[in-house]
Amino acid sequence: MIILVIYIAVFVLSFLVVRWGVKRVLQARRDFTSLKTVTFGDESAVRPDRWASVISVVTIFLLWGAFTGSKWVPIHAPGPFVGDTAFTYTAEAEDGSRDDATVHVHVFRVGEEAAEREVPPGEGFAKDDSVSVGAWRSTLVRVDRNDELTRKDGANVVAVDGQPITPGGEVTTDAGRIAMTAKGSLNYAPPTGMQMEPIWLPPPEAVVARFFEVSREGYQNFTLWEHLYWSLFRVIVGFVLGALVGIPLGFAMGLSNWFRGWFDPIVEFMRPVPPLALIPLVIIWAGIGETGKIILLFLAALWIMTIAARAGVSGVAISKVHAAYSLGASRWQILRHVIMPNSLPEIFTGARVAMGVCWGTVVAAELVAAEKGAGMMIMVASRFQLTDIVIMGIILIGVIGYGIDILMRKAEAWLVPWKGRV
Incomplete structure (x- = not known):
């Protein structure tokens, strides 16, 4: 919650500073968009704000470093005691x-050696104790193990630092949180601060170091590049096959009543079914080899591309079709010169969505009996709680997916320059 509040605050502050401060001083654009008189509601006038993109990425990195104690950022959230x-x-x-008796606690960093200290027992039937516990961890303290009167003698702990406590309850003191078990022992947890434990979220430098290590030595008998290659290969093959079948099918559904009536129930039935739900059937039908994975990715892309192509055909302005007919165009010429060019924007949008779905599906597909692939690497690392490898794999998948999306946007700008202008 605190991270979310900080993120929203940075967003609002950055927007006000850049929009009302920096841009009024530095902006001097005279391009097509800046000269428009009407921009609100015009999709062609909306372009990514580079300032916002840079600040967004830097903010996420700083929050990541600040809440993991990274050495790469100057400001840190309060860490564990x-x-x-x-x-x-x-x-x-x-x-x-x-x-009364005192429990002396030594809190050490996880991974370091720490020996319990010897303390004088003190006077009275309750004796002082000493324990050691790692940061972010907790430990069970049997306070009566050296007391003259134990629980067997009817003695019980009734307060901690002056605060009453009963079995099943807990108190919070300056030393940390102390809870009492049902049997009367004390469970001590030192203050954790606001930083994440490395096993849950490692700092950026740990992920980068793991990246170079896996790049040199590989992981699970394959190099990092082999893992990424096979994931990318599966995604591209499945996506291309889905597009080769889905686009013609979508055109046919958009142009023919018969095709629309025949395939519409199938497409609308399969569209909401998540590809992951098909994994058991694909394994039964095609096995656990490459064929099954590619079939799953094909099905993930097929329905999206079909609907995108159908929507592209349905969105063609009828006035353009009438104009083409009035000039004597044949059906083939209308399909080639009117319908296909005007449906390309929808197809490219569907392709970008399908590619993202394929990337999400390939990771899940590789969880089932795969020997290589980014998904397999993430799955194996998670079993051993190697969070740095898991995050490294997620970042690499995101970077590759983002790179592919940029290439598709460039291709769309080159192939469909009229998008948003006609």
Whole structure:
């Protein structure tokens, strides 16, 4: 929640500074968009703000580093407590007499060696104790293990640092959180601060170091580039096959009543079915080899491309068709020179969506008996809680997917220069 609030605050502040400050001083554009008199609601007038893109990426990186204690960022969120602390518990004997004892705690960084210290037991029937615990961890403290009166003698802990406590309850003190188990032992957890534990979210430098390590040494008998190659190969083959079948099918559904009536129930039935739900059937029908994975990706792209092509045909302005007929165009000429060019924007939009779905599907497909692939690498790493490899794989998949999306947008700008202008 705190991270979300900070992110929203940075977004609002950046918008105000850039929109009302920097741009009024530096902006001097005289391009096609800037000269338009009406821009609100015009999709062609909306372009990514480069300032916003840069600030967005930098903000995410800084938040990641700040809440993981990264050495690459100058500001950090409060980290976990590391050092020596103590809390006092009050034991009550069966006859109602009470005595206080102190538990000395040494909190060490996970991965470091830490030995428990010896402390004088003190006076009274409750004796002082010492324990060691790693940061972000908790430990069970049997405070009566060296007391003269134990739970077997009817003695119980009734307060911690002056705060009453009962079995199943907990108190929070300056030393941390102390909870009491149903049997009367104390479970101590030191303050965790606001930083994430590396096992849940490692800092950026750990992910980068793991990237170079896997690049040199490979992972699970294959190099990093082989893992990425096979994932990319499966995605491209499945997407291309889905487009080769889906685009003609969409055109046919958009131009023919018979094709629309025949295939519409099938397409509308399969469209909401997630590709992951088809994995068991694909395994039964095609096995766990490459064929099954490509079939799954083909099905993931097929319905999206079909609907995109059908929507592209349906969105062609009828006035253009009438104009072509009035000039004596044949059906083939109308299809080639009117319908196909005007449906390309919808097809490219569907292709970008389909490519994203294929990337999400290939990771899941590789979870099933795959020997190589980014999904397999992420799945195996997660079993051993190698979060740095998991995040590395996610980032690489995102970067490759984003790169493909940029290439598709460039291709769209080159092949469909009239988009948003006619």
